[in-house]
Amino acid sequence: MEEFYWEKIENKADRSVHYNYHIKYPFPHIEMWKLVEEFKKRDRELTEQLDELLASVDKVTSVEDIERSIGELKVLAHYFMDGRKDKAVLGITRYSSLFDGIELVELESDLGMLKYALRLGDRYIESTRKPQVRSECARITGTINNKEHTIINYDYFNCYEDPENHIMVTYRFGNNTVRKPFYFDITADKAAIFVNEPFHFKALSTSNGVVEGATLDIVLVSKYAAPFTVNKVVLEFPEQTPLVVDNINESYQGKGNHALKLMINDQVNVENTSTQGKRISMLSGYIHFKSDKTGEMKTYRIYNHNYTTNW
Incomplete structure (x- = not known):
């Protein structure tokens, strides 16, 4: 101990008095130098940390990176007293603005x-x-x-x-x-069809009152956008053996109208099916189809539907 002294402290508000006892303790210059060097080293490390954080604003890979960087910059802004403090505050603003760009x-x-x-x-x-x-x-x-x-x-x-x-x-x-x-669309997997336009038959060849080959044009209407596949069509006429077109495997997708063209290979009685001279002609039957989304097999019932023939 080199020196000491007493310091009298008086509180002006209540006139109370207390004393502080001070001791001057010898502090080696080598210790002072070490402390200064440690401070300089720590200051350099914090400056490097600041520079690294500012350079990484556009390189963040997670929300947690943004939050962690903001936390570190707040500590640095509290530590620095010079122009680096302003840099740290600006860095906080830049990182915080990244939240606005997240979608x-x-x-x-x-x-x-x-x-x-x-x-x-x-x-x-x-x-x-x-x-x-x-x-x-x-x-x-x-x-x-x-x-x-x-x-x-x-x-x-x-x-x-x-x-x-x-x-x-x-x-x-x-x-x-x-x-x-x-x-989301709850009809995304649904497949449902119907028909509302007449079917059109066109004979390719006839012989002795029998159509030996014909084409059939059907307009299918899909209620939903989900894909579906037509597998089989059965047509029923009065006094005529049902016409069956199997293994069709025609696929469609999208809501609205879709054209289905079929080849009729079964023989068709001209007299029983012709629409010539008739005000209205009707048929019934079935359209068998599958939902491509779910694999569910479905059947649409054709009942008293208009049709035309060229025979």
Whole structure:
């Protein structure tokens, strides 16, 4: 101990007095130098950390990278007292603005399943954050949260045919809310057809009151966009053996009208089937088809449907 002294401290508010005892302790210059060098080294390390964080703004690969970088920059902004403080504050602003650019992008979907990812600009980013998921009609049955994408499974049993059916997915990143509705169509797997235009028969050859070969043009109307395949057509005329066209295997996709052209190889009685001189002629029968989405076999019943012939 080299020196010491007492310091009298008086509180002007209540006139109380207390004393501080000070001791001057010899501090070797070598120790002072070591402390200064440690400070300089730590200062360099923090400066390098700041520079690295600022250079990595456009290279983040996950939401967690953004949050972690903002946290580190806040510590640096509190530490620095010079121009580096301003750089750290600017870095916080730049990283925080990345949240505004995050969007939800659908990767794959099927009725009952949604797969999406987070995208920032032109690249996908990861996140371990779980989303908030809701729907007005669908029941969410599971959420699989992978780093690179998220899969949501849902039950649509209680949903009606409504173009507004959707799954709403919401995230909270920093002070930003990222939200997107993913729409689904409960008719996506449905296959249903009907006919509303007359069938047109055209004889290719006739002999002794019998059509020995003919073509048939049918306009099918699909109620939904799902793909389907026509397998077999059965046509029934009064006093005529049913005409059967099998192994058709004609596939269609899309809502609306589709042309089906068939070759009739069975013999057809001209007198019993001709529409010449008749005000109206009708037939009945069946169209057998398959939903390509589900494999379900279905049958459309033709009942008293108009047709025309050229014989």
